[in-house]
Amino acid sequence: MKTKSIDLKCAAFLGRVTEFWRRRRLPADLTSVSTKPLTLITGGSGGIGAALAQELAEAGHNILIIGQDEARLRSIAMRLQEVGSGEVLSLALDLSDFNMHHMIDGLLEAKGYHVDILVNNAGLGERDEFLEAEWSDLETVLDVNVKVLTALSHRYLPGMTVRGSGALLNMASLGGLTPGPYNSIYFASKAYVINFTEALANEVRGKGVYIGAILPGPTKTAFHHKIDGQNSFYNYLLWKLKPRFVARSVHRAMLMRVWPIVTPGLFYSMAALCLRVIPGSIMAPFMGILYKKRSF
Numbered sequence: 001m002k003t004k005s006i007d008l009k010c011a012a013f014l015g016r017v018t019e020f021w022r023r024r025r026l027p028a029d030l031t032s033v034s035t036k037p038l039t040l041i042t043g044g045s046g047g048i049g050a051a052l053a054q055e056l057a058e059a060g061h062n063i064l065i066i067g068q069d070e071a072r073l074r075s076i077a078m079r080l081q082e083v084g085s086g087e088v089l090s091l092a093l094d095l096s097d098f099n100m101h102h103m104i105d106g107l108l109e110a111k112g113y114h115v116d117i118l119v120n121n122a123g124l125g126e127r128d129e130f131l132e133a134e135w136s137d138l139e140t141v142l143d144v145n146v147k148v149l150t151a152l153s154h155r156y157l158p159g160m161t162v163r164g165s166g167a168l169l170n171m172a173s174l175g176g177l178t179p180g181p182y183n184s185i186y187f188a189s190k191a192y193v194i195n196f197t198e199a200l201a202n203e204v205r206g207k208g209v210y211i212g213a214i215l216p217g218p219t220k221t222a223f224h225h226k227i228d229g230q231n232s233f234y235n236y237l238l239w240k241l242k243p244r245f246v247a248r249s250v251h252r253a254m255l256m257r258v259w260p261i262v263t264p265g266l267f268y269s270m271a272a273l274c275l276r277v278i279p280g281s282i283m284a285p286f287m288g289i290l291y292k293k294r295s296f
């Protein structure tokens with residue numbers, strides 16, 4: 001796999017020297033497979049997912065991006081096809097649809113791929129506060145952020161452990177480390193992602209698979225508009241990361257294959273450390289002031 005920059009070369013080197021430790025529980029005769037490896041990125045039709053797809057396409061991965069907006073997915077896939085040596089596929093579907101597994105597996109089988117790297121990136125927050133929100137909207141947040149992420153992990157992780165290679169990256173959020181009044185479901189769903197991922201990383205240790213949770217701070221994407229957060233104080237007060245910066249951190253983590261928790265950027269890494277030790281009861285009122293949806 002091509003890696004250009006110094007940081008990626010260093011990350012890949014660190015990944016290679018620690019490889020023996022990750023594969024210590026792996027039978028030697030299970031490593032041959034006939035299908036080609038593919039990186040599956042959910043929520044690849046915009047924001048962080050599209051930036052990550054670009055980062056990995058440039059590194060030569062075969063990629064499948066999934067989202068709901070077919071036209072946007074197609075145009076991203078066509079653009080990425082030109083920047084890398086791998087194949088870039090796209091699939092438009094609603095991940096909360098019960099049949100999504102069959103559609104993904106059908107495409108993979110037809111093209112002769114297996115999922116070597118799964119990035120559960122698709123996610124959304126609630127637009128309205130809990131008391132005013134429609135249950136169907138809250139349910140969609142829980143479905144995509146929690147149920148779909150867990151279902152896809154359950155579907156593709158066993159194959160990775162059998163092959164003794166691959167990676168599972170789950171997109172959490174810095175918000176998963178604290179209660180988030182006015183975005184209560186979103187923050188709680190990301191707490192689930194962090195705990196689930198750290199537990200899984202422990203369960204499969206030594207089987208050759210890297211498992212990590214990504215905890216970005218606020219990032220410049222359409223996400224904030226979708227949750228009606230444009231007038232919330234956090235939108236003015238918190239510094240926003242660029243999607244490509246987050247994507248590069250994820251790529252480095254994939255190559256290093258060491259840390260189960262990845263927080264892009266030094267500033268937000270420090271913030272994550274603080275959030276790990278400050279009790280939720282202290283953080284909650286403060287987060288409420290930052291995240292209250294305001295109209296002015």
Ligand SMILES: NC(=O)c1ccc[n+]([C@@H]2O[C@H](COP(=O)([O-])OP(=O)(O)OC[C@H]3O[C@@H](n4cnc5c(N)ncnc54)[C@H](OP(=O)(O)O)[C@@H]3O)[C@@H](O)[C@H]2O)c1
Pocket residue numbers: 042043044045046047048049066067068069093094095096121122123124144171172173174215216217218219220221222223224226
């Ligand atoms: N932006 C931030 O500040 C921030 C910070 C921390 C963590 N995150 C996390 O990063 C991830 C990506 O968010 P983003 O900022 O890039 O937001 P975004 O631009 O809104 O992207 C969200 C992606 O998820 C897809 N998606 C949502 N619901 C879906 C469904 N039911 N079926 C299929 N695809 C679906 C969207 O596809 P369509 O548009 O086609 O529906 C889109 O590609 C999320 O998990 C988010 O929680 C974001």
